[in-house]
Amino acid sequence: MSYIPGQPVTAVVQRVEIHKLRQGENLILGFSIGGGIDQDPSQNPFSEDKTDKGIYVTRVSEGGPAEIAGLQIGDKIMQVNGWDMTMVTHDQARKRLTKRSEEVVRLLVTRQSLQKAVQRSMLS
Amino acid sequence: MREGACKLLAACSQREQALEATKSLLVCNSRILSYMGELQRRKEAQVLGKSGRRPSDSGPPTERSPCRGRVCISDLRIPLMWKDTEYFKNKGDLHRWAVFLLLQLGEHIQDTEMILVDRTLTDISFQNNVLFTEAGPDFELRLELYGACMEEEGALAGAPKRLATKLSSSLGRSSGRRVRASLESAGGLGSSPILLPTPAVGGPRYHLLAHTTLTLAAVQDGFRTHDLTLASHEENPAWLPLYGSVCCRLVAQPLCMTQPTANGTLRVQQAGELQDWARVHGVLKGTSLFCYRQPEDADTGEEPLFTIAINKETRVRAGELDQTVGRPFTLTISNRYGEDEVTHTLQTESRGALHSWMEALWQLFFDMSQWKQCCDEIMKIETPAPRKTPQVLAKQGSLYHEMAIEPLDDIAAVTDILAQREGARLETPPPWLAMFTEQPALPNPCSPASVAPAPARTHPMPWGRPRTFSLDAVPPDHSPGAPRSVAPLPQQRSPRSRGLFNKGPPRTWLQSPV
Numbered sequence: 001m002s003y004i005p006g007q008p009v010t011a012v013v014q015r016v017e018i019h020k021l022r023q024g025e026n027l028i029l030g031f032s033i034g035g036g037i038d039q040d041p042s043q044n045p046f047s048e049d050k051t052d053k054g055i056y057v058t059r060v061s062e063g064g065p066a067e068i069a070g071l072q073i074g075d076k077i078m079q080v081n082g083w084d085m086t087m088v089t090h091d092q093a094r095k096r097l098t099k100r101s102e103e104v105v106r107l108l109v110t111r112q113s114l115q116k117a118v119q120r121s122m123l124s
Numbered sequence: 125m126r127e128g129a130c131k132l133l134a135a136c137s138q139r140e141q142a143l144e145a146t147k148s149l150l151v152c153n154s155r156i157l158s159y160m161g162e163l164q165r166r167k168e169a170q171v172l173g174k175s176g177r178r179p180s181d182s183g184p185p186t187e188r189s190p191c192r193g194r195v196c197i198s199d200l201r202i203p204l205m206w207k208d209t210e211y212f213k214n215k216g217d218l219h220r221w222a223v224f225l226l227l228q229l230g231e232h233i234q235d236t237e238m239i240l241v242d243r244t245l246t247d248i249s250f251q252n253n254v255l256f257t258e259a260g261p262d263f264e265l266r267l268e269l270y271g272a273c274m275e276e277e278g279a280l281a282g283a284p285k286r287l288a289t290k291l292s293s294s295l296g297r298s299s300g301r302r303v304r305a306s307l308e309s310a311g312g313l314g315s316s317p318i319l320l321p322t323p324a325v326g327g328p329r330y331h332l333l334a335h336t337t338l339t340l341a342a343v344q345d346g347f348r349t350h351d352l353t354l355a356s357h358e359e360n361p362a363w364l365p366l367y368g369s370v371c372c373r374l375v376a377q378p379l380c381m382t383q384p385t386a387n388g389t390l391r392v393q394q395a396g397e398l399q400d401w402a403r404v405h406g407v408l409k410g411t412s413l414f415c416y417r418q419p420e421d422a423d424t425g426e427e428p429l430f431t432i433a434i435n436k437e438t439r440v441r442a443g444e445l446d447q448t449v450g451r452p453f454t455l456t457i458s459n460r461y462g463e464d465e466v467t468h469t470l471q472t473e474s475r476g477a478l479h480s481w482m483e484a485l486w487q488l489f490f491d492m493s494q495w496k497q498c499c500d501e502i503m504k505i506e507t508p509a510p511r512k513t514p515q516v517l518a519k520q521g522s523l524y525h526e527m528a529i530e531p532l533d534d535i536a537a538v539t540d541i542l543a544q545r546e547g548a549r550l551e552t553p554p555p556w557l558a559m560f561t562e563q564p565a566l567p568n569p570c571s572p573a574s575v576a577p578a579p580a581r582t583h584p585m586p587w588g589r590p591r592t593f594s595l596d597a598v599p600p601d602h603s604p605g606a607p608r609s610v611a612p613l614p615q616q617r618s619p620r621s622r623g624l625f626n627k628g629p630p631r632t633w634l635q636s637p638v
Contacts, residue, residue: 015346033636036634043632081373094638106373
């Protein structure tokens, strides 16, 4: 999923709606993120393009809200509740996911299997 | 409620309370007017309906009206466009504005909470979910953004009282009509603003900043950006630099998707078995006909025996064909799946039952043609959260301001800042802390921002705002041949703690749980 700076990014996305789980004082989603424009993209084990500074899902807790909603490890998060996640710092990304006033977050995620499935169906 | 708001306004001492009270007052007035107008319309319709209308004959009604639905708008966000000098330099007084959104659908008016905006915010975000019930597919949701300046606009000594007394007398019929007429005539180009102009001089004044109208075409189970029509210009005291768009999630749930529209006993011909008819309890809801074993199963949440899809491509026929003797009152439902066509034949109990099933199906097809994309899948609506009391805008600042570190920086200061922002989250030391505690074995040969070891601080950095160094710039005391000390000096400013911009290529790939 490489991109050319200045050109619009297009991707096939999957909608994932996660209902946060209350654990005491906190609302958790049950996954971990990696990446950001302030991070080193070459260390990202999930990205196809090693210059991609997007936010990726690095771990999904078993039985957690994210797993139930269908989020998978290796997914790239494009948007959270309308906010862009392709050009954010790591901390900004974390903050947009953990707003206390929001109990539901709607993500747009993309994964390589989606991209390939669309390509296959277009060829047939 | 109006009386209460008037009294509150008279008693207000703080500007913020006055703003909140004025907002409630103005919204109340608009609501009253709008409901009065609606009452008028309904009375007129009733009068017209009683005279000169023939009772409809049997057969399909000529006027079919689409079902009502629930429309919900949420996650409203309006981006602002500050000049970068205003945003970063942050000199001078902090101008603050109070803004809120007014939403009108039909005769219902709802408002969002009041939000305080100053130039450290990049967007105005409203947390509310605004729900309108009883909307038709031809709805027009008018959205208006009102703003008022936080600073005093003029002398306010006796004004609140005058405002209160003027408004506490109820709006008589003649004056109401006059105001309405003036509003209708004032709207030359488009419709006039929903809010009445403030009748009295005193009290804070809200100005219309922008508006837009959303219709069924804008409904989607996702976030979309719409254009705003800007209504005020720079001379207006409450002017805000709006980018010109609004981002939101507008969804609609037609009742035909969430409520069952027909139910009853049916006999369904099993596929392939001409003589085998199963007796089921059918429930038509949304885009499916659910066939349950017993009527009670529909309520208890049992899985139906099977489900027949009913969508825009489905074809339904009151079957005169395949009428075996003793099996009248059938209807067929055909769906095409790729190359195959699957047809179900259903038998109802009587002619009346057949008629009502067909009627329900025709109504469903009509609703689907009217509500369009809303009938593809049920769009989720969350129940609106209870309104929170308006919070005073804490000086948020951006990440840049909060990472400001005094020249006497040390790691404790950094962790303190983060701990304050995040509260108790930092029980475990963050992973990057390891970078500072171990030896910085990697000298930064490429980074021009690194301070040469020998002079501890050549130029103390005035930390007003983050600065980007040009990659060509060479600090005066940098000599490529000089041996670089690897051992850290405790007082030395570590190059990495200067903020996000000056540290050269990022070395980490952090992972955070959420």
